């Protein structure tokens with residue numbers, strides 16, 4: 460079984476996926492972390508983030524891999540853990556440049572498609588492109604202001620700056636971010652985290 464949870468930036472995809480996965484007793488997979496890892500390695504090496512061949516060469520050398528733990532995904536490059544470095548504002552700002560490159564999308568998709576079922580997969584195109592056969596699909600939204608207020612607890616910038624960056628990232632990610640026609644769209648604005656998890660579990664027939 461595959462459950463997909465897609466949505467716009469900072470709509471709660473990772474937190475919700477982790478909660479749903481824990482309730483189901485299965486792993487979750489954060490596809491965005493692989494795009495973030497490619498971006499971080501590119502920034503550290505000083506390569507042009509538009510240069511797919513240079514990025515693929517770095518990925519070949521460092522071979523970042525995703526550890527899809529239910530309590531929180533981790534990313535490793537050899538013995539080095541990249542996870543904590545993947546959510547900086549610098550990576551936030553660069554990742555959409557990397558994510559439009561077809562070669563990079565193919566690299567991420569190939570990694571995801573080797574994972575053994577069952578799992579919850581979260582990102583932008585899990586329900587449309589990567590796992591169109593998924594048994595259940597959800598899509599999370601919330602206004603940019605609400606998302607920025609939530610994210611402000613995790614970033615040094617103020618709420619208007621975070622909101623502007625989220626709007627920019629949504630625009631750059633628009634092509635790969637359309638909801639699947641068969642996804643249930645959830646506006647998380649009026650809901651708590653536990654509330655969103657509850658709606659999804661209910662939709663899966665696992666509600667309490």
Ligand SMILES: Nc1ncnc2c1ncn2[C@@H]1O[C@H](COP(=O)(O)OP(=O)(O)OP(=O)(O)O)[C@@H](O)[C@H]1O
Nearest residue numbers: 468469470471472473474475609610647650651652
């Ligand atoms: N329904 C909710 N109510 C309150 N806070 C929430 C809710 N959903 C998520 N959050 C909080 O919003 C923040 C962003 O959530 P999260 O990181 O899970 O989003 P995301 O969609 O995975 O983000 P990104 O696209 O940047 O990877 C976190 O601090 C999370 O705890």
Ligand SMILES: Nc1ccn([C@@H]2O[C@H](COP(=O)(O)O)[C@@H](O)[C@H]2O)c(=O)n1
Nearest residue numbers: 490491494554555558582583584632635
């Ligand atoms: N399926 C996906 C997942 C992510 N992206 C790109 O990665 C960025 C970071 O993802 P988060 O889920 O951590 O926000 C995102 O802004 C996209 O550029 C993607 O294209 N497809």
